[in-house]
Amino acid sequence: xxxxxxxxxxxxxxxxxxxxxxxxxxxxxxxxxxxxxxxxxxxxxxxxxxxxxxxxxxxxxxxxxxxxxxxxxxxxxxxxxxxxxxxxxxxxxxxxxxxxxxxxxxxxxxxxxxxxxxxxxxxxxxxxxxxxxxxxxxxxxxxxxxxxxxxxxxxxxxxxxxxxxxxxxxxxxxxxxxxxxxxxxxxxxxxxxxxxxxxxxxxxxxxxxxxxxxxxxxxxxxxxxxxxxxxxxxxxxxxxxxxxxxxxxxxxxxxxxxxxxxxxxxxxxxxxxxxxxxxxxxxxxxxxxxxxxxxxxxxxxxxxxxxxxxxxxxxxxxxxxxxxxxxxxxxxxxxxxxxxxxxxxxxxxxxxxxxxxxxxxxxxxxxxxxxxxxxxxxxxxxxxxxxxxxxxxxxxxxxxxxxxxxxxxxxxxxxxxxxxxxxxxxxxxxxxxxxxxxxxxxxxxxxxxxxxxxxxxxxxxxxxxxxxxxxxxxxxxxxxxxxxxxxxxxxxxxxxxxxxxxxxxxxxxxxxxxxxxxxxxxxxxxxxxxxxxxxxxxxxxxxxxxxxxxxxxxxxxxxxxxxxxxxxxxxxxxxxxxxxxxxx
Numbered sequence: 180x181x182x183x184x185x186x187x188x189x190x191x192x193x194x195x196x197x198x199x200x201x202x203x204x205x206x207x208x209x210x211x212x213x214x215x216x217x218x219x220x221x222x223x224x225x226x227x228x229x230x231x232x233x234x235x236x237x238x239x240x241x242x243x244x245x246x247x248x249x250x251x252x253x254x255x256x257x258x259x260x261x262x263x264x265x266x267x268x269x270x271x272x273x274x275x276x277x278x279x280x281x282x283x284x285x286x287x288x289x290x291x292x293x294x295x296x297x298x299x300x301x302x303x304x305x306x307x308x309x310x311x312x313x314x315x316x317x318x319x320x321x322x323x324x325x326x327x328x329x330x331x332x333x334x335x336x337x338x339x340x341x342x343x344x345x346x347x348x349x350x351x352x353x354x355x356x357x358x359x360x361x362x363x364x365x366x367x368x369x370x371x372x373x374x375x376x377x378x379x380x381x382x383x384x385x386x387x388x389x390x391x392x393x394x395x396x397x398x399x400x401x402x403x404x405x406x407x408x409x410x411x412x413x414x415x416x417x418x419x420x421x422x423x424x425x426x427x428x429x430x431x432x433x434x435x436x437x438x439x440x441x442x443x444x445x446x447x448x449x450x451x452x453x454x455x456x457x458x459x460x461x462x463x464x465x466x467x468x469x470x471x472x473x474x475x476x477x478x479x480x481x482x483x484x485x486x487x488x489x490x491x492x493x494x495x496x497x498x499x500x501x502x503x504x505x506x507x508x509x510x511x512x513x514x515x516x517x518x519x520x521x522x523x524x525x526x527x528x529x530x531x532x533x534x535x536x537x538x539x540x541x542x543x544x545x546x547x548x549x550x551x552x553x554x555x556x557x558x559x560x561x562x563x564x565x566x567x568x569x570x571x572x573x574x575x576x577x578x579x580x581x582x583x584x585x586x587x588x589x590x591x592x593x594x595x596x597x598x599x600x601x602x603x604x605x606x607x608x609x610x611x612x613x614x615x616x617x618x619x620x621x622x623x624x625x626x627x628x629x630x631x632x633x634x635x636x637x638x639x640x641x642x643x644x645x646x647x648x649x650x651x652x653x654x655x656x657x658x659x660x661x662x663x664x665x666x667x668x669x670x671x672x673x674x675x676x677x678x679x680x681x682x683x684x685x686x687x688x689x690x691x692x693x694x695x696x697x698x699x700x701x702x703x704x705x706x707x708x709x710x711x712x713x714x715x716x717x718x719x720x721x722x723x724x725x726x727x728x729x730x731x732x733x734x735x736x737x738x739x740x741x742x743x744x745x746x747x748x749x750x751x752x753x754x755x756x757x758x759x760x761x762x763x
Contacts, residue, residue, distance in 0.1 A: 204493050211500055218507065219464055220440070222514075224423040227442035230365060231421075231457040234373060237361040239450040241288070245338050245350060246322055252281045253340045253348050262344040271302040278348070279304060288352045288360060290335055295347040310351070312337065313381055313395075324452055326382045326395070327351055334382055334393045336452075354393035358384040363391060372439075374404070374456040376412040378446040383409065384453075405429070408441055408456060415443035416454045425461065437462045547586070554583045607752075608646050610675045610682050611635035617653040618673065624661055628668025637675040642682050643752040644729045652725040656686040656745055659719070663690030663743065680751050681731070687744040693737040701735065722747075 252258075261273030271294060278284060278292045284304065293310070294302040300310060309330030318324045327337035335351040342348060362373040363386070375384035384393050387403040394401035400409070407426035415422050421444050429436030441458035449455070558580035565573050614635060625631060642649075653673075660671045669689035676683050693701065702723045722745075726733045729749055737743040 201493060204496060207500075211503065215503070215507065216465070218511075223440060223459065223461075223464060224442055227423065227440065227457045227459065228421065228444070230373070231442050231444045231455045234362045234365065234375075234455045234457070235444055235449045235453075238375075238453055238455070241357070241361060242324070242450060242452055245283070245286075245352065248281070248283045248286070249322060249338050249340050249348065249350055252278070252283055252350075253342050255281070258342065258348075259344065262342065262346055265301065265346075266344070274346075275302045275304065278302070283350050286350075288356050289350055290353045290356075291351040293347075293349040293351065295339075295349065296345075301346075310335075312339075313379075318378055318452060325379060326354075326377060328395070334395060336377075354382065354384055355391040358386070358391040358393070362386070371460070372408070372441075372456075372458045374408060374412060374458075375453040376409070376416065376446075376456070378416070378452055378454070380413060380416065383412075408439070408458060411441050411443055412454050412456045415456070416445050416447075419445050419447045421445065426458075428458075428460075438465065551583050551587045555580055555587070558583065605643050605645055607641045608644055608649060609641050610637040610684065613646070613649055614653065614673050614675060614684070617650055617657060620650075621654055621657045621661070624658060625671075626661055626665045626668065629661060629664050630670045632670060632672045634672065634674040637677060637682055640677060640682055640751065642729075642749045644749065648725045648728065652722050652747065653684065653686070655719070655722050656684075656747075660686060660688035660690065660743075663688050667691075669742070677751075678748065681748045682751060684747040684749070685744060686747075687742060689742040692739040692741055692743055693735070694739060698735060698737065702733075 255277055258274070258277045261271075261277050264273050265271050274294045278294065281292075283289055284292055290305075291307065292304040293300055300308040303310075307329060311328050313326060313328070321340065323337075323339040325337055325339075327335045329335070334354050336354055336357055337349050337351050339347050339349040358375060362375070365373060372386060376382075380396065382393060382395055383401065383404060384391065385401070385404050386392070392401060392403060394404070396409070400406055405426070405428050408428065411422070411424050411426060421442070423440065423442045425438060425440055427436055428439040438461045439458045440461045441456050443454060443456040446452055446454045558576055561576045562573065562580070565576070614633060618631060618633060657671065657673070663669075664671070667690075672685070672687045674683075674685040674687070676685075702719050723733055726747055726749075731747060731749040733748075734746050735743065736746070
């Protein structure tokens with residue numbers, strides 16, 4: 180009897196232990212599904228943020244294009260005469276002719292071009308004067324960017340620039356066409372959404388089944404836009420940081436509602452004009468996970484009916500769990516490998532675009548030379564035929580000739596820099612003159628708050644090397660220094676000096692510096708600490724390659740918060756056997 184009781188207790192203990200193990204197994208499996216769901220959410224957030232950044236880059240590209248073209252339009256030579264004619268006679272016909280002859284008018288996104296005197300529209304390419312510009316909306320600066328509304332309630336994106344004569348010139352862009360250009364082709368399904376909210380929090384751009392739409396928030400919530408996703412964009416814009424949030428989407432009816440996930444980028448720190456939100460229907464991702472959880476609960480309840488079945492099911496779930504984890508790890512490794520390949524592919528594509536730009540620069544330089552040559556020639560002819568007493572006219576024509584000559588010099592240097600250098604030819608290069616040319620070429624890229632100081636001590640020295648490659652090397656170093664000081668400003672110091680049998684180039688900036696753990700990687704191809712879309716990681720790798728081709732060396736000294744100094748040493752050519760030296 181006692182033996183039976185002891186055996187029964189053992190069975191009961193074994194059953195309790197089995198039940199405990201079953202419960203523990205169920206809890207662990209549920210945790211695995213939770214972790215799996217977290218991994219899926221993280222992966223979806225990366226994809227959504229990548230989509231939002233892609234739209235942001237497209238917006239930035241279009242905005243920069245319109246800003247450049249409007250700046251060029253306001254500086255047209257004939258526009259000043261047209262303004263004078265308007266001031267004297269009140270006719271804006273000359274202004275209109277100048278505006279219609281610009282590349283802005285031929286842009287596919289341009290809706291209208293305006294000339295305004297104060298708040299009054301004196302010229303419209305479409306003949307409309309019913310435009311209004313909401314107060315305290317948009318971005319103020321040399322070129323003001325903000326929403327514009329016509330008499331019918333249609334909304335446009337306006338770019339306004341004030342000329343030296345006091346008139347405002349503007350270009351209006353259809354917001355629906357703008358949305359279609361930057362985001363229309365990126366929407367994969369009816370429940371995948373991309374929303375744009377202007378920096379002033381006034382206008383929202385969205386996609387409906389009928390096509391792109393634009394509306395003012397002050398007029399109420401537009402049809403096709405959900406209040407939750409609009410609140411997410413406003414919060415992201417207010418906080419100035421990217422975010423990823425769940426929200427409830429749908430048409431307000433319970434059967435149409437669904438859970439969505441949105442990743443948002445603020446306007447500040449990105450394109451500066453629009454906050455970007457990209458979202459997807461999370462139900463399609465969540466439903467398989469929930470179904471698997473339900474099935475697991477059903478299987479567990481069946482297993483409890485018998486210890487043997489429970490034990491067999493535990494073994495089955497454990498094996499499946501191991502396989503699932505292995506598959507997750509395998510997928511993660513493949514995803515990392517694909518990301519690495521994608522980054523390299525993007526970097527190579529960017530490098531190809533740079534080569535194309537170099538080819539275009541060379542072609543444009545050739546065309547400008549063809550235009551400047553007759554200007555210089557006719558200027559000389561006019562100077563030779565002027566009477567001796569026409570001193571003022573002589574000075575004016577001489578200014579034309581000098582300006583043309585300087586322009587031709589700059590274009591020649593740009594052409595030299597962009598020329599493909601297939602055979603590596605070496606020649607004698609003056610270090611100080613090389614630095615002057617590079618600083619002159621890079622001057623347009625200098626940030627406003629950056630000061631440039633040159634200390635050149637190699638006036639009578641020269642090195643033997645490929646001038647194009649050396650120019651590219653110094654230009655990469657100077658542009659890197661400009662980008663490091665772009666936000667807070669600082670001082671760029673370029674120094675040349677002789678150090679024994681070598682010439683040293685020192686490029687020093689007062690930027691944020693480089694962290695010590697990153698110094699050993701900065702010369703690796705495709706390694707970059709810049710934001711995505713602002714660097715390929717090839718600049719310093721090219722610098723190192725050029726230095727190696729010239730039998731030189733490059734070193735870096737950097738202190739976080741105090742700046743970075745990059746030193747390039749190039750050997751001086753050997754003395755002339757006939758008694759010459761390294762001096763010019």
